[in-house]
Amino acid sequence: MNIGEIAKRAGVSRSTVSVALSGKRPVSEDTRLKIQRVIDELGYRPNASARALANGRTSTLGLVFPPAGNHYTGMQLDFIGSVVEAAAAHDYDVLLSPSGVDSDRSFQRLLGERRVDGAILMEIRLEDDRVEHLNAVGFPCVAIGRTAHPEGTWSVGLDHTALVEACVHHLADMGHRRIAFVNRPEQLLRAGYESAHRGLDGFTKAAAERGLTVRTYCCGDDAASGQACLEQILYDDPATSALVTMNEAALGGLYRGLAQAGRHVPRDFSVTGVAAGRWAETVTPQLTAADVPAEQMGRLAVDLLIERLDHPDAAPRHHLLAPPISLRSSTGPAATGPAH
Structure with missing residues (x-):
């Protein structure tokens, strides 16, 4: 008809x-x-x-969200769900594009054919050509994350530097002196992923302030990689008594590796990091962590984008979140006995 x-x-x-x-x-x-x-x-x-x-409106928002590997992690799926739910509250649909760079055909179709009114960009890099391109052509977008030059970009961010610093200070306050940092996969660090770099900066800074002996590791986004990484940590320095992780997807493997090494959490080894609350609560013992407020961040990003669509001349706005560490059961005082 x-x-x-x-x-x-x-x-x-x-x-x-x-x-x-x-x-x-x-x-x-x-x-x-x-x-x-x-x-x-x-x-x-x-x-x-x-x-x-x-x-002149499609009533559709684009979510440009490249999976880091061959699948979306639990935290990434939380973000997708939060954006879809928040958009629905504004009577908008969401079109998902797995674009990593602005030369991707999916990204070009999304914008060139004007399939969406605006876009939310995920997995931000310090130098991100998608953000630069959209800002240059005046296409409404909001970044979940911060580039190295955030001026002029609407964004919702998590202060990974401050969060990882807080994790290190928490461990140091309990007497831990030899701590490992488990980051995201190496290819993401090389590609300039903002969260991986800012988290590493926070770890390095806090460790230097506290005079700690530390090692840093990149780890794949899966349990098997987490277990292999933990084995490497204990091989490199058996006296390591704690770790901070940015890699939620590897968490189950880190725990499994500790169990197989005979390290009891938290009596012999403490684990903390940055993770979504519901994922931190799925491991045993539950993870002491800076909880990523995925639902809040998705809602804020959608709200900012709708505001930008309704008020095209408004000055850029930003939300930078730094949730406190939720103390659970995975951290405790450093053991005073001999190293394993």
Whole structure:
């Protein structure tokens, strides 16, 4: 069913039907009611493309979210769910694009064909050509994360530097002197992923302030990599008594590696890091962690993007979150006995 059929049955022109649907110009009440009766009889629903042509809006937001590996992690799925839920509250749909750089065909289709009104960008890099490109062409976007030059970019960020620093100080306050840092995969660090770099900066800074003996590791986003990383940590320095991790997906493997090495958590070894609360609570013992507020961040990003769409001339706004460490059961005082 199309506008032509509605016009024919209502005895008016196609342009009159189009104007009545878009509301761009007034039509007489009699004509509007006549058209509405036909629409009700036929069960007509204008498709998304027609609505976009009529009012300049698609009622769809783009979520540009490349998976770091061959799958989305639990935390990433939490973010996707939070964005979809927040968008629905504003009566918007979400179109997911797994684009890592602005030259990706998916990214170009999303923007070039104007399939969405604005975009939320995830997995931000310190030098991110997607952010630069959208800012350059004036396309409304909000970044979840911060580039090295955040001026002019609307964003919602997590202060990974401060959060990892807080984890290190928490361990040092309990007497731990030899601590490992388990980061995201090496390819993400090389690619300039913002969270991986800022987390590493926070770890290095806090360790230097406290005079700690430390080692840093990159780890794949899966349990097997986590177990292998833990084995390497204890091989490199058996006296290591604690670790801080940014890698939630590897957490189960880190715990398994400790169990197989005979290290009891937290009596012999403490574990802390940055993770979504519901994931921190799935391991035993539950993880003492700076809880990533995925739901809040997704909601804030959608709210900022809607604000930007409704007020195109508004100055850029930013939210930088630094949630406190939630003390659970995975950290304790450093053991005073001999090293294993």
